Amino acid sequence: MSKIKDLNLWERGEKKIYWAKIHMPVLNSLDEEYSVKKPFLNKTIGMCIHLEAKTACLALAFKRGGARVVCCGSNPLSTQDDVVASLVKEGIEVFAWRGETEDEYKENLREVLRFEPDLLIDDGFDLTTTLLKEFPHLKEKVLGVGEETTTGVMRARALWEEKGLPFPVIAVNNARVKFLFDNRYGTGESVLSSFMRNTNLLVASKTFVVSGFGWVGRGLAHKLQGMKAKVIITEVDPIKVLEAVMEGFEVMPMEDAVKLGDVFITATGNCKVIREEHFLSMKDGAILGNAGHFNVEIDMKALEKIARDKREVRENITEYLLPNGRKIYVIAEGRLLNLAGGDGHPVEIMDLSFALQYLVMLWLNSEGKNLSKSVLDVPKEIERKVAEIKLRSMGVKWDLLTEEQEKYLKSWEV
Ligand code: NAD
Numbered sequence: 246m247s248k249i250k251d252l253n254l255w256e257r258g259e260k261k262i263y264w265a266k267i268h269m270p271v272l273n274s275l276d277e278e279y280s281v282k283k284p285f286l287n288k289t290i291g292m293c294i295h296l297e298a299k300t301a302c303l304a305l306a307f308k309r310g311g312a313r314v315v316c317c318g319s320n321p322l323s324t325q326d327d328v329v330a331s332l333v334k335e336g337i338e339v340f341a342w343r344g345e346t347e348d349e350y351k352e353n354l355r356e357v358l359r360f361e362p363d364l365l366i367d368d369g370f371d372l373t374t375t376l377l378k379e380f381p382h383l384k385e386k387v388l389g390v391g392e393e394t395t396t397g398v399m400r401a402r403a404l405w406e407e408k409g410l411p412f413p414v415i416a417v418n419n420a421r422v423k424f425l426f427d428n429r430y431g432t433g434e435s436v437l438s439s440f441m442r443n444t445n446l447l448v449a450s451k452t453f454v455v456s457g458f459g460w461v462g463r464g465l466a467h468k469l470q471g472m473k474a475k476v477i478i479t480e481v482d483p484i485k486v487l488e489a490v491m492e493g494f495e496v497m498p499m500e501d502a503v504k505l506g507d508v509f510i511t512a513t514g515n516c517k518v519i520r521e522e523h524f525l526s527m528k529d530g531a532i533l534g535n536a537g538h539f540n541v542e543i544d545m546k547a548l549e550k551i552a553r554d555k556r557e558v559r560e561n562i563t564e565y566l567l568p569n570g571r572k573i574y575v576i577a578e579g580r581l582l583n584l585a586g587g588d589g590h591p592v593e594i595m596d597l598s599f600a601l602q603y604l605v606m607l608w609l610n611s612e613g614k615n616l617s618k619s620v621l622d623v624p625k626e627i628e629r630k631v632a633e634i635k636l637r638s639m640g641v642k643w644d645l646l647t648e649e650q651e652k653y654l655k656s657w658e659v
């Protein structure tokens with residue numbers, strides 16, 4: 246049934262999954278409990294997410310919890326073919342391979358929906374919008390969606406406000422135990438490691454231009470600062486600009502930053518943040534990467550149009566010859582450099598994000614039909630449970646409120 250690149254790659258994938266699993270204590274503790282109770286029996290979970298080792302651990306935990314699991318990638322370049330081969334060997338349906346075309350990517354979303362899932366995990370909201378447009382008969386069946394990322398939640402909100410939703414969409418991204426760690430520390434480390442792995446160039450002394458001072462941009466800017474890079478921020482929100490200035494970063498419009506940057510990383514969730522006029526003002530040798538959303542933040546179509554020539558000069562790095570004779574370099578075709586050109590966030594970070602997704606699926610499975618058909622936050626108890634399991638696994642102890650303190654915090658009398 247599955248469509249993947251090569252089933253023979255399974256052994257290398259299995260090793261990657263083993264390494265991830267032994268570093269995911271939070272997900273493992275849920276897995277231990279629910280693989281016995283099997284809460285997902287007779288349910289199909291459709292997952293559209295980056296298919297690498299940590300995601301594989303989540304998919305396998307769902308399967309052990311009784312679910313039939315069907316997966317596709319949430320990015321045409323982030324699927325690891327060896328990992329999905331191992332998943333297929335374990336009885337999970339997968340429709341994904343690294344380097345699928347846009348059309349194949351879209352068709353793979355449909356393949357997942359043909360299994361008529363009861364629960365969805367989405368990462369960017371493509372699976373859900375495809376369901377609503379092309380599989381309307383599933384609207385009644387679906388119990389809900391767990392949306393993994395900032396832009397996906399924004400798209401879900403925009404749709405809800407304009408047309409309403411037929412089922413609840415849980416803003417997993419907006420839980421503190423997600424964005425404070427995944428978007429901030431996870432992206433900070435994984436983008437840095439991917440830049441270093443893909444270019445083999447020095448970070449210290451280079452001028453990095455980071456676009457967007459949200460959770461992702463802020464996390465990245467701090468890691469770069471720690472590695473002794475010079476960091477320039479571009480932003481559109483004056484409050485974030487002020488915050489960046491107070492943190493000691495230089496802030497300026499992209500128009501000015503393009504002349505100074507050695508490396509440009511976008512993290513805005515917005516389109517055409519770096520566009521034609523910017524490419525033409527960059528220094529010879531400038532390197533561009535995107536850590537935000539799909540392949541829209543760097544205007545790749547404009548770059549393809551104006552370039553005199555292009556060639557791959559190193560795995561994951563394309564050289565573009567501009568009409569002014571300068572050369573600039575794009576990592577991973579302008580798609581997320583940490584996932585298309587690396588393994589994504591560190592294992593411990595995805596342990597938190599995916600434990601959260603697991604608990605959200607449990608919640609939707611039991612309560613989905615009773616929840617409001619809108620974009621909902623993750624309940625505080627679920628967030629707290631993930632944080633508590635993680636802290637226990639680390640051997641960290643912390644204070645609890647006394648009864649008197651609890652009362653004091655709720656009283657208005659002096
Ligand atoms: P956020 O909303 O906290 O931050 C985005 C920031 O970009 C905001 O401050 C916004 O004002 C700014 N911005 C918007 N348009 C801009 C423009 N034209 N120029 C400069 N700044 C602009 O969001 P976030 O959580 O930081 O996520 C950012 C993006 O990264 C989203 O698309 C999200 O889905 C994605 N993301 C990627 C990863 C990854 O692994 N690479 C991880 C988490 C999130």
Ligand code: SAH
Nearest residue numbers: 295319320368369393394538539588589590
């Ligand atoms: N699908 C869109 C949006 C992705 S945003 C795109 O490809 O452009 C990135 C999301 O990927 C984050 O919210 C993060 O939780 C998730 N992510 C990061 N590292 C990951 C990993 N190693 N495995 C699976 N998901 C990961």
